[in-house]
Amino acid sequence: MSETTKDQNVRVEAICDQMITMEGPLLPILHEVQEEFGHIPEGALQTIAKKLNLSRAEVHGVASFYHDFREEKAGKHVIKICRAEACQAMGADALGDQVRRHLKVDWSQTTSDRKITLEPVFCLGLCACAPAAMVDGKVVGRVTRDRMNRILDEVGA
Template sequence: MVMQPASTELAARTAAVISELKNLEGPLIPILHGVQEEFGYVPQETLPIIAEALNLSRAEVHGVFTFYHDFRHHPAGRHVLKVCQAEACQSMGSDAIAAQIKQKFGIGFHETSKDGAVTLEPIYCLGLCACAPAAMLDGEVIGRLDADKIDEIAEEIRS
């Protein structure tokens, strides 16, 4: 994959994030989170900038970026819905819940609805095992998911 050079604005905004966080111990992950917060995702063009600033290889930065599921490769929808896929939630029916959600929004995991309203992502444990199956909508956890709660979520996303 040939990487396009970063625009001046993208490079400046990325440099500002790096400058703010590079003195932390183990700054790569906080910088990737900062870049995602700045742009809504981590643009591929920022990876060489980060690598150079931290004196890391592009492969090291790319490896960390692709290893963690929280880093987005594309902009997310206006809402982000994460459905737990860990064992406790699976044992309580999260696969069926995920299938209902996918059908309701017409998207799969790691996809955004055509209207840009919602991005659906899997997550592997929200720590809400006693209330399984669980999900998270825009950072707010939701336990004991069922068809009624899915309808409530859809209504909230569409409003």
């Protein structure tokens, strides 16, 4: 995880102050911090914990439980490939292998040029259109090898 600068810490405190009166504010605060910085900076966990009167371990536990929270900034483009059973049955494993080879990264990694982050996801709700992917927040069904090659070309891989 990256360190939090003083300016970032001030912003995290402001986010906490804005949301602290919400019922169950931890998840909305984490989402807002990630929206602001593109990830959850390491020092933000302690700041959030203090503001919510929680332990840092409790905040870290929540942030690390949910796969959408990042410890480092994602690449310019994020490609998520469904790894759930329906998609696996329709070729998602081979699709994932194809993309990992093409990008020269493993799951949850970003290319060296910081252009693309590849993430596994477990169910996009497109089981009838398997295998499914999500590219920069847009779901794509029936992703073939050729369709994925076109997607990779579109994002500059």
